[in-house]
Amino acid sequence: MPLQGNVRDFSTTQLLNLINLAGKTGTLFIFDSVRTGEKDALGAEKMAPGKERSRVAFKTGKLIAASLHNQDSNLVAVLNRAGRLNDEQARIIRERAKNTADKALALLLINANYVTQKDVVGAVQQHTLDVVYNLLTWVEGPFRFEDNVLPGSDRILVPIDLENVIIEGARRIREIEQLNSHLPNLDMALKFPENPREKFKGIHLSVEEWRVVSFVNPKNTIRQIMKQNNMSEIEIRRIVYGLEQAGLVELIKPPAAVGAPGGSRPNPAPQVQKSVVDRLIDRIKNI
Amino acid sequence: MQTVKMVITGPFSSGKTEFIRSISEIDVVSTEREITSETERQIKEATTVAMDFGRITVDDDLVLYLFGTPGQRRFDFMWEILAEGMLGFVVMVDSTKPETFREAKSILETFRAYAPTPYVVAANKQDQAEAWNTDDLRIALRIDPDVKLLPCVARSKDSVKEVLLQLLYSIVDEMES
Numbered sequence: 109m110p111l112q113g114n115v116r117d118f119s120t121t122q123l124l125n126l127i128n129l130a131g132k133t134g135t136l137f138i139f140d141s142v143r144t145g146e147k148d149a150l151g152a153e154k155m156a157p158g159k160e161r162s163r164v165a166f167k168t169g170k171l172i173a174a175s176l177h178n179q180d181s182n183l184v185a186v187l188n189r190a191g192r193l194n195d196e197q198a199r200i201i202r203e204r205a206k207n208t209a210d211k212a213l214a215l216l217l218i219n220a221n222y223v224t225q226k227d228v229v230g231a232v233q234q235h236t237l238d239v240v241y242n243l244l245t246w247v248e249g250p251f252r253f254e255d256n257v258l259p260g261s262d263r264i265l266v267p268i269d270l271e272n273v274i275i276e277g278a279r280r281i282r283e284i285e286q287l288n289s290h291l292p293n294l295d296m297a298l299k300f301p302e303n304p305r306e307k308f309k310g311i312h313l314s315v316e317e318w319r320v321v322s323f324v325n326p327k328n329t330i331r332q333i334m335k336q337n338n339m340s341e342i343e344i345r346r347i348v349y350g351l352e353q354a355g356l357v358e359l360i361k362p363p364a365a366v367g368a369p370g371g372s373r374p375n376p377a378p379q380v381q382k383s384v385v386d387r388l389i390d391r392i393k394n395i
Numbered sequence: 396m397q398t399v400k401m402v403i404t405g406p407f408s409s410g411k412t413e414f415i416r417s418i419s420e421i422d423v424v425s426t427e428r429e430i431t432s433e434t435e436r437q438i439k440e441a442t443t444v445a446m447d448f449g450r451i452t453v454d455d456d457l458v459l460y461l462f463g464t465p466g467q468r469r470f471d472f473m474w475e476i477l478a479e480g481m482l483g484f485v486v487m488v489d490s491t492k493p494e495t496f497r498e499a500k501s502i503l504e505t506f507r508a509y510a511p512t513p514y515v516v517a518a519n520k521q522d523q524a525e526a527w528n529t530d531d532l533r534i535a536l537r538i539d540p541d542v543k544l545l546p547c548v549a550r551s552k553d554s555v556k557e558v559l560l561q562l563l564y565s566i567v568d569e570m571e572s
Binding site for chain 2: 111112113114116117118122125126129130148149150152302358361380382384385386387388389390391392393395
């Protein structure tokens with residue numbers, strides 16, 4: 109069953125997080141929206157997939173390639189945009205190597221001392237990241253994830269860990285409303301997930317993110333962390349959003365607030381004996 | 396006569412009423428009303444406005460009541476009332492509607508806050524081609540690994556039985572821990 113939906117309901121950041129955590133291999137396709145006139149479960153207009161807008165490929169949870177439908181993503185264009193080939197060089201190579209696949213072309217260019225291997229890898233990686241950072245800001249568009257669909261073997265694939273991409277992507281999400289709606293309550297606390305050491309391995313955090321991470325403790329509310337670090341609400345929301353989307357922290361209610369949202373009294377669970385539950389189990393088994 | 400109560404909750408149109416109908420020994424006492432909103436009418440004809448109520452009699456001394464919550468937020472004043480004294484709860488999620496996942500997570504957190512009782516998440520409509528699988532749903536909804544997320548088809552009595560049994564097993568585990 110392919111994963112499908114709309115990025116307005118399940119954002120690209122959430123999708124990347126899912127693909128990363130599930131270690132998925134395949135290609136994510138995002139499409140232009142075509143109006144259907146029907147409503148979805150939330151009352152928004154249902155959108156059907158139209159023309160392909162972007163595709164992003166993953167191998168065992170790592171980003172390996174990305175392209176936008178309206179942007180040339182062959183190697184010459186990528187090197188040209190990265191400043192590794194000037195416009196004239198790009199034009200000549202395009203003419204002479206019209207039907208040459210990216211990998212073969214890269215070898216030719218390296219052998220001819222146009223570029224180094226490092227230039228090629230760096231440019232392809234930057235192109236992939238630019239595409240992904242771009243689509244992280246999309247707020248509308250049907251998507252479908254096709255398992256085990258990968259780019260052709262002639263493409264140059266550069267594996268990129270998604271955690272850093274997700275964090276950087278989250279940094280680029282500036283819309284205050286989105287951050288506010290994600291984290292409306294600063295009186296929640298943060299905790300580390302299981303195996304935090306494993307998750308933090310190889311992660312590059314900014315100074316501000318480290319300052320927040322250093323206060324992560326179920327006893328500290330986000331508001332307290334914000335005050336301690338002299339941050340604004342937007343700054344703390346942005347940092348917590350990025351850390352949470354990357355799976356580095358989890359939101360929890362602080363001990364004092366458990367069971368009392370909005371001042372409600374906790375409703376204690378009834379005192380039921382185990383024998384009662386055992387009788388329920390027997391009855392349901394025999395229905 | 397001892398009565399125990401379980402709550403079946405989840406977003407609008409996630410299959411709560413169907414779930415209770417599949418297992419209740421009585422015709423479900425439903426407070427469904429015809430939907431007045433044109434948008435919601437496209438999803439289903441009637442919706443639960445106060446609660447659904449089903450019953451499973453164990454013996455002369457023990458009855459299990461199943462309460463289904465209204466899925467629309469404007470009826471959420473009923474939730475806390477229904478949660479009072481519950482033994483555990485089931486959060487229904489429509490696996491084919493990612494636009495409702497955020498709401499499902501929010502409802503789950505709300506009910507967790509009402510009472511620290513065991514719960515399971517039922518990934519409904521798993522018989523449909525466009526359903527997200529349970530592994531992907533667990534990540535999408537950020538469900539802890541120690542919480543049961545179960546495939547479910549609310550129209551199937553066997554499937555509903557399995558969800559309720561898994562919830563009861565979780566309750567036993569909690570009692571024994």
